[in-house]
Amino acid sequence: MRWLALILALAPLPASAAVLAAARTLPAGTVITAADLRAMDGNRLGLSDPSEAIGLQTRITIHEGRPLQASLLQAPKLISRNQMHPLVFERGALRIVTTARTLSxxxxxxxxxxxxxxxxxxVSAVVQPDGSLLAMK
Structure with missing residues (x-):
């Protein structure tokens, strides 16, 4: 048992890497920009590459100085509930465009x-990058 304690005592400590933290308090739904991030030294868990956070949206309020973790971020919402959006149905050469109310x-x-x-x-529809909706077949 003593040899295990000796090995653990002599083992090098993991290097502390810089992690990204919120430069200001970010309310839920905020889309992250470079100005919202700052590097923080320490051995805390979190994202270290700004490209992993920029352009994503916060799921909850992130207070200033809190390390950013992937679980706190999501892809930006293009569609909000109860909005009107174009709904496209395509099958072969047939293309029908109408208006739909989003339910989520x-x-x-x-x-x-x-x-x-x-x-x-x-009906079910897939959200397109331009904000339109494509009806599922």
């Missing part, structure tokens, strides 16, 4: 439920 929030690539305002039918 969504980021690019998310599948959300929407209500077609013409037929009052509820």
């Amino acid at each position: 929030d969504g980021a690019a690539g998310d599948v959300i439920r929407v209500m077609n305002l013409e037929s009052r039918a509820t």
Whole structure:
């Protein structure tokens, strides 16, 4: 048992790397920019590469000085609940465009439920990067 304590005592300590922290208090829903970040020395867990955080949206309020972790960030929401957006249905050469009311929030690539305002039918749609909705087949 003494040899284990000796090995642990002689083992090099892990190098402390700089982690990213909030430069100011970031309310929930804030899209991160370079001005919102600062490097912080220490052995705390968190993101270390600014490209992993810039452009993402905060899930909760992050107070100034708190290290940023991937679990606190999400892709920016392009769609908010109860908004009107174009809904596109495509099958082969057929393309129908109508207006739909969103029933939930969504980021690019998310599948959300929407209500077609013409037929009052509820369908699933994929959020497109431009904010439009593509009805699922």
